[in-house]
Every structure is written in C-alpha cells, then in structure tokens.
Amino acid sequence: MRDIVARLGKFTLLRLVSLVVTVVIAVYITVFIANWGGNLDEVRKFNIEHDISIEIYGNPAFQAMPTSELKALIDERVQLEYERQGLNQPFIVRSFKYLLDAITLNLGRSEHITSDSGSREVRWILLERLPPTLILLATSQLLVFILSIIIALYLSRHYGSILDRIIIALAPTSAAPGWLYGLFLITIFAAALRILPWGGMVDAPPPPTTWGYFVSLLKHMVLPVSAMLISGLFASIYSWRTFFLIYSSEDYIDLARAKGLSSRTIERRYILRPTLPPIITQFMISMIYVWLGAIILETVFGWPGIGRLFYQAVQLYDTPVIIGNVVILGYMLAITVFLLDFAYAALDPRVRLGLEGGGQ
C-alpha cells in the first residue's frame, strides 16, 4: 500500500511539475509573441511621441512657445508616458516580470484598457466580461454537447435511417464558422423580418425589473446561440455517431447482444461507459475554451464578452490583459489535464494510476 502511495505521489509530482513547466513556457511564448519579441516597444514609443507632439501642439497655450521649450515639454511628457507604460525598462527585463506576475496570478494593471466600470485591475477587467461570455458560450456549448450526444446515440442505433442520412449530409455545414451563420440570421430575423434584435445583450434602455431583464437577455441570445448551434451541431453529431458506431461493433457488444441484454442496457453499460473518458475530456476542453470567448461572433452580435476583450487587448497591445487571459486559460487547461488523469482511472478500469511502471 505504501508503495502505491509513493508511486502515486511521485506520479502526481512529476505530472504537476511537467504541467507547470508547460504553462510557464506557454506564457513566456505568449509574452514574447504579444510584444513582437520586444520590437513592439519601438512602435509604441513612436506612437507615444507622435500622439503627444500632436496633442501638445494642438493646445493653443503651447503654440507660441519657443521651439526648444516646446521640444523639452514634449520630451518630458513622452518620458512620463514611457515610465507609465514601463517602456523605460528593457523588454527582456519586463518580459520576466510579466512572466512572474502571470505565474503567481498577480494579474496587475492593464496598460490601456479599463474595465467597463472603470477599473484598470486586470482581474476586474476579466471578471466583468466573464458572465456575458459564460451565459452565451456555455449555453451554446452545453446545447451543442448535450444535443449531439443524444442525437448521436439515437443515430448509432438507427444507422442508415433517413434522419441519419440527412444529418450526415448536413455535417459539412459545420465548416462555416458560427459568425457567418450569425450574419445570415441577422439579415433574416433582424433586418428583414424585424422580429429579433440585431445584437447587444439587452434592450436599450435595459429593463428595470429582473424578470424583464432576463426576458430581454433571452431574446438577445436567440440569434447568437442559434448561430453557434447551427455551426457546431451537425459535425459534432457526426463525430460522436461515428465514435459510438465504432464502439457498437466491438466483440463484447456482440457478446452482450448474444446474452440477450436489452439495447438500452447495452448502450448504457457497454457503449457509454467506455466512451465516458473521451466524452468528459471533450466536454471539459470545450468548457475551458468558453474562457476564450468567440472573438468574431461576439463582435458580430455586439456581445460584451471575453472574446471581444481579447481582440481589443491584441489591437491595443495591452500585454497584461493578453497575458492575464492566456495564463488563466493555461492554468485551467493544466488543472483539467491533471484532473482528467485521475478521472480516467476512476472511470476506466483499464487505466491504473502509478502502477505497472507508472501507469497510463
């Protein structure tokens, strides 16, 4: 028993270390890329110098100032802005500071972006955008996931049926992204029929009552959720149906059928159970990616989510916000992968943690 615990401990430690190292490397690569390997500093410096020159010269109080004084004033303001944005330090020094802050989850202050309510704390900026993204994407992902599993199971039992053939024929529709369907849906239901809103999260002005707000929110979710559903559902059904069909043709299924077990029992015990690890993995990963939001879809529907925030941060080169977003995603992925190792062991009797030379 002690040996098992020791092996389990060793496995856990090694897994944790490898995951942390992976996260550190991923975050540093993000820092490096987000700053163009440090070259972005030059661009930002030019922009600061240009903007401050224009701003100061645009002020009539400074227009008659002697050239040398004007240049000195511009220079002073430029230096202040360099300091404010940390550009007075070499990028390599800042890059490790970014990394350290990120790994310790000290997300710090943004360089440009403020939260909608006016905060410069990255954690507030992210937290403020999380609920809209969760509401929209989690609903869509859950619907896609649950519907596709249920329909796929049904189709695997009715392989070759008309519905099966229709769904398979529709699978290529998932090649188009959700935002594209979003544009079609907007054109039909908002522009032409005028029965659903163009975008945004709620009516303007927002309904004063909670119930009214909720109804308005639901109304605004119809089109974006539908767009994601259309885009994701058929390919997902196709994928799971194929998966279930493979499992349905295993020898032990034939044996179960030969033993006279009911279809439902076979489905539950012999098809669903062994497919649970990939189902859970798929589910967990899809939920994690909710964190990233849907950049274009949120933009098309004017949805104030994380995806748009990320896009805005990239446009403004707001490194702390970009890193904050990525490091949380990294940690969530790492923790999920870590937990899934244990989940596999619990769900699949063929997997044994820490045993037989380290297990799977």
Added chain:
Amino acid sequence: MFKRSFLLLLALMMVLVLVIAGCGEKEEALGTGALVDEVVYSLEESPAAAVSKLKSGESDIYANSVTDPDLFDEILASDEILYEYNYGSYRELSFNTWGPTFEDGRFNPFHIPEIREAFNWLIDRNYIVEEYLGGLGAAKYTVLGTTFPDAAIRYPHIVKEIEEHYAHNPEKAKEIVTQKMEEANCELVDGKWHYNGEKIEIKMLIRSDSPPNPAAGNYVADLVEDVLGFEVERMERTGTDASPIWYGAHPKEGLMHIYTGGWISSAIPRDQGSIFDQMYTHRVMASPLWTVLEEDLKDFPEFDEASRKLRFKEFTNMEEREELFKTALWEGMKFSPRIWLVDVAGANPYRHDVKVACDVAGGIGDPSWVFTAHRHKDGKPVPTELLRVELPNMLVEPWNPVEGSSWSYDMYFTRRAVGGAGTIPDPRDGLYWPLRIEKAEVVVEEGLPVVKTHDWVTLEFASDIEVPLDAWADWDPEEQRFVTVEERFGEEGTTALRKTVVHYPDNLYETPLHDGSKLSLGDFILAMIMTFDRGKEASPVFDKAEQAGLEAWLDTFKGVKIVSEDPLVIETYSDMWYMDAELNASDPTDTWYPQYGTYAWSGYWHMIALGWMAEAEKSLAFSQDKSDDLGVEQMDYTKGPSLPILEECLEKAIADNFIPYEPVLGEYISAEEATERWSNLKAFYEEWGHFWVGTGPYIIKSVHPVEKQVVLTRFADYPDPADRFFFFLEDLAIAE
C-alpha cells in the same frame, strides 16, 4: 351682402383664433430645458447595422461619420434618413527629402523640391474623391482645411488661385520630372529611370487601413510608374506596422520614399496660422522625417520666415497676416515636403423627423447635439419622450470631471450635456457664444490683429495694459493662499497683451444644480485654485503630468481679479491672445466658469472636493498618470470601484462639514452652504446612484457599463429656453 360680409368676418376670426392658438401652443410646447425627456445611448460598432436601424426606426441618430461610399449611397436612397457632412480628416503624401543619396548610395529623386512639387500636377485629386471616396470628400491642394475659416472665409481667393495653378496636368508633371532627373545625371533606360546604371526603385509606403487608401495610394503608385517612369515597390501596411518606417526611421536609411499620411481635426480651428510650422518645418514634430527639414528649409527662406511669423503671430494687422499666408501657401507648394490630396467627408445620418446640429469638423457631437437635438413635425419642434442615439464607441475610460475620459464619445455625456460652461462653440464656424456669461469686454494691445464678429463681446485697443497689483497671479500651496501680482512680479507690477472682462448675469447664483443646490461663488474660486494647485509639488493633489503645462501657462498668464462678486465680474490679464475677440473671452481661464482639466469639464465645489479628498488620501486619482503612480484606480464618478470610496469620502465630508482649501474658500463658502451642499449630494447619490452633479440640460439617469448604454434624462429646472441655440441648425451666412 351682409350675410357674405358676416361669413367673411367669421372666417377671418376663425383663422385669427387658429393662428393665436397655434402660436400659444408653440410657446407652451417649447418652454425651457431640453425638448427631449430621455436620451438613450447605445453602442453600435457596425455602420451598416446602424444605417439599417435608422431606416427601420429602431434608432434616431447615428453619431458617427459614415465614410463608406456604398453605405452613403444607401443613405442617399432612403427617404427615412437625412444626413449632414463633416470634414474632420484629410490625406496627404509625405516625401522623404533626404538626398541626393541615401546612406547606402541609392539615389532619392524626392530630395529635389521641383519633383515633389510636380506631384501636385501629376495627381487628379477629384478622381480620388469621386472614384475612391464616392464623392464623400473634397480635393485639397493646400494645408488649410477646405471648410475651415482660413480657407473658406478669409482666403478663398488665394486657395482658388493655387487650385487653378496646380490643376491636374500630368504632362507638365512629367516634363518637370524628366528635366530635373536629367539634370541630376539620371537616365531613362527602357522607360525606367536609372542612376549610375542602377534602376531607381521608389518605395511607396501605403496605408492599408485609412480610406481612400490603399486604393488612392495604388493610384498614385500607378502614376509614378506609368507617367513618370519609376519602378515602384508598393508596401501596404497598417498604421502600426507603418509607423516604424515613416515616423521612426531616419530618412537617410531610405526605407521609404513616399508615405500616404492621414490627419484628423476634431474641432474647427479658427486660426490655422501655425499649421505651416507643424507640417513643413523641423520646429514641432520630433520625428526624423521632420527634423531633417531644417536643412531643406534653407532653400526656402521666405517660407521659413512666413511660417515662423504666422506661428508666433508676428504681424500687426490682418493685411499683413494675409500676405504671410499668401507667401506660406505658395512657397509651401514649391517646397512640398508633403502634398495634400483630399479632405475626407463623413455623412452623419439621422431620422427624417429629427433635427440635430452637426459640427463641421467633429460631426454630431458635444455640444452640437446637446442644445439642438429634437423631433419635429411639419417643420415645428415637438416635445419628445425618447431619442435613441447610437455611437460607435463609448464608456472607454473612467469618467471624472478633472482628468477623466477624453474620448470624444464619452464626452458626449460628460461635458455640456450634464455640465455647464461660460461659452459654447458654434458648430458651424467654431466661434463662441455665451452660455452662462452675459457679455465680455476684450482689450488688446494696439497693433495686435484682433477682430470681433458677435455683439456679445466688445473689442478695444490700448497702448498699455497694466495688471492691477492686487490681482491674483499664482497660488501658494503651502500657505494655501493666492499670490498677488505684486508678490509675483514686484512693486512695479507687470503689463499684459490682453485684458478680458467677463460679466455674469444678475441671476447667476440662481442657477440650479442637479442636486438642488444653487451655483455659488465658491464654485468659481475652487476652480481657480485647482487651476494652479494640481501643478504644484507641495499640493496633496499634485500631479506631475500637470506641472509642465502649468509652468507654460504661467508664462503667459498675468493675473485674475474679481471686480464684483454680485453680479459677478472677473478681469483676466494674459499675454496669450487669439485673432477672434470671442475666443479671447471663452477659455475656461478667461470666463472662470467652474471648469476643470484639459477638456474643461464643469464641476461644482462639493463634487470636486469629494474627488479631492479621495486623491489626497491616495485612494483614487483623477488622472491616469497619477493612478498609475499611486497604483490605485482612476476616479470614476458614475460607476465601478470608485463609488464606494467616494461614498466614504462623502460620509467624512458630512461629518466634518468639509470645505476644501478652507483658508481661502472659507471666505466664500459659509458653513450653512457646506451643510446644504453635502446633504444635497447625499440625497442625489441615493436617488441617482452616482456623483456627477451638473447644471446642464440633462441628468445622468443610468450608466450600464457592460451593456454599453447610457441614459440621460431631462433636467426639469434647466433655465434656458429650449430653442436658445436652434440657430445652430441654420446654414451660416457667409459674406461674399
């Protein structure tokens, strides 16, 4: 006969009754305050969606410039939408003037001024306007904005002569370029220019994200290739990617020959005299592309002198100024380190049953919409329950009245809509009109070319303008008192180039604030103190970003004196002056209406004191710079994490009956006024959920940051007639 006369009389009486009733109804309908009960602002980033919503009646105004030609066609085709133009941005070509060769030995044809000048004939500006802007623009030959006062009102004749002289003539351009290239020992081989046996390749940096570029840039590149005979390398880049090449790199590196530049004017410049120095000389812009012009300018001494004189206003009358403009404009065309292509117009769309004024430069914005937006029926204004306005951006940065969000879309709400001002600019020509002041007298030193247009200001000239010794000229943050002119300049005192006397109306102190308080002299005095104090190191609200600006301003500011407290009359003495008398009486540091910060937000002493307390105890900061220094949030009076901190400050203020800068303000603010103000502010916060108290025609009803919506509601006690500034909706009469 009698019957017919009776019927006629009856009909006349009925008409009379109807007319009187109609007039009465109109009077009753307009009254005072805004005509709109509620304005709902929401975000719409897509101009196409915004236009569709205008068509369907889901919104009333899209406060943004539509520049897409296809969308403009859609607006033109719709009976539901009207629009107004604004001309806020313009496009040019910047040349790399280094030469004759770059550091790697490559020849640069654009070190030759005549070749740069020839581009004025080469390019068909009207073609760019029609083909690439769909008519949304105007050909631009000179550095002056085609619709701004210097080009449109003062010197249209000079601009016209230049336009005629430089009319599209590619043959002439080719002839000049050929002659100059041959003089520079270049030769045309197989239709392409060579230097020392090497083909000359022109690197043309074309913005990919600045309409009409890249299309217009590629059109110019085609001309350079096909008409002039140069090989062209087209480098299409976004603004970010382009800036290290055109703005950052030294011209001697030769990373680009031509750049398709773009500029923006967000307000109407009344005096463009200083733009020559900015665009054509080394004296303003810090980029190497400009600093190398110092050498080039030696070949254009007349331009150099005219440009410098215009910037420093070294002229004594308008005739002299015109001569300087003439020289600068013509010589500038010959110098041509950059040439001007088009003024880009934007269409600002709104519903057909709405009227709203549009600023010539900034479009539908602050303050044009505030005093003019309303619905009309059969051409007559009618009270409106709801107006829905969509903006392409909003709620970008924290809102506070000292150094809050300076984004123009945030200032739709935070400036004149909820605040107040001494004067406001006319959206048609940029000249100011009184809002809260009654009249002003401007006295300038003899010889200064100042003119007046409106009757609310008088203009006089004096040989000597003495500044009273007891006027306030500075602020001592440690002793908390004003420094007098005598203390600052000595017993002899000082003189000023300008004196402005601003008169407020008798009922000034009846002006109602949104929280039920009345405007008081304390509001004015606090604004005066804060003008100095935030730039002083010893101040608890010192902001180092303010220091240099304060010092520069003090170089020209000579003194301020309150001549009468009731009615309020304030004299200001300064060496800074504008050509328009109206502008000399419109700066916040001339009217001294309680306004703060770079963008002159209005603020009243108790609401400002609240933020002052939060900054003094380092819990929040007014400016972004200081918030970064302190590691605290930038103050927001309407939402977010600032509110609980400001609420705590309010409780402290109530407990202490706090009066800021008490050694001075204690003389102007009584304990009773302080008690009433704090009590009103608390009640206001409890009712509206924010601390932004104003005197403007609208109150901030709600701010929805995540949903990106703002709701303004009508301030019932606003004293001014609803149609006071409806004349902004009329076309400006320009004398021929």
